Amino acid sequence: MTPAEHIIDYYKIPHLPATYRSLPLDMAVPKFTLFALLISVAASLSQLSVAQECFGHLKMELDAKIRNASTHCLVKECAKTEKAGLSKMDEAKHYMSCLEQCKKDEEEFESILAKMELKEEEIELRRQLENETAIISRDCQKNECASLKMQLKQLTLQDSNLSVATAYFECLERCKEKVREQKMKLSALHRRQQFLVNLQIIKEQMSLKRALMYWTEIRGELMLD
Numbered sequence: 494m495t496p497a498e499h500i501i502d503y504y505k506i507p508h509l510p511a512t513y514r515s516l517p518l519d520m521a522v523p524k525f526t527l528f529a530l531l532i533s534v535a536a537s538l539s540q541l542s543v544a545q546e547c548f549g550h551l552k553m554e555l556d557a558k559i560r561n562a563s564t565h566c567l568v569k570e571c572a573k574t575e576k577a578g579l580s581k582m583d584e585a586k587h588y589m590s591c592l593e594q595c596k597k598d599e600e601e602f603e604s605i606l607a608k609m610e611l612k613e614e615e616i617e618l619r620r621q622l623e624n625e626t627a628i629i630s631r632d633c634q635k636n637e638c639a640s641l642k643m644q645l646k647q648l649t650l651q652d653s654n655l656s657v658a659t660a661y662f663e664c665l666e667r668c669k670e671k672v673r674e675q676k677m678k679l680s681a682l683h684r685r686q687q688f689l690v691n692l693q694i695i696k697e698q699m700s701l702k703r704a705l706m707y708w709t710e711i712r713g714e715l716m717l718d
Contacts, residue, residue: 563599567592570595611682644661
């Protein structure tokens with residue numbers, strides 16, 4: 494039975510707290526599943542006193558985990574916890590386990606994002622490197638390659654002498670070499686930003702676990718403290 498199919502049953506339960514009935518749908522649907530699950534567990538027990546005790550214990554434990562869980566865990570990561578062949582009791586335990594693991598995964602994910610985000614000094618370094626690269630490249634081309642560029646413009650289509658063109662492009666390569674170190678540092682900062690965006694997209698479009706798997710794949714490419 495899906496969470497949506499539990500909605501009617503949920504509203505038929507008079508003793509449940511009224512606050513649960515006013516929850517937004519993204520928070521309420523997991524609770525519909527939870528309470529329908531708990532009632533099924535309690536109803537299946539032979540002794541009323543045992544049923545009440547079990548119901549109360551599971552309700553308190555599950556309710557505590559739901560209060561501590563994020564909307565993302567409730568609605569996406571743990572929305573589909575039903576497993577073929579599991580009893581209602583085991584299904585409830587599986588749901589609790591999913592919420593608990595999801596909370597740990599979220600804490601790890603937030604820690605990763607904190608490492609990936611550029612610090613203020615790194616943002617300033619990026620700005621300085623971009624300015625420095627532009628100035629060095631411009632001055633090199635203006636001072637060292639300008640005469641060759643002028644000669645190249647004066648060549649006609651009939652001119653078969655390629656030495657000027659070769660010399661000009663070699664000069665441009667030397668200019669690139671002068672900013673090679675700056676560009677390498679910039680590239681590392683830009684890659685970090687792109688990886689950060691990728692992590693967030695994977696979490697939202699796929700799953701939190703897949704985002705953590707992606708992190709293990711890319712972390713070796715990054716130089717982080």
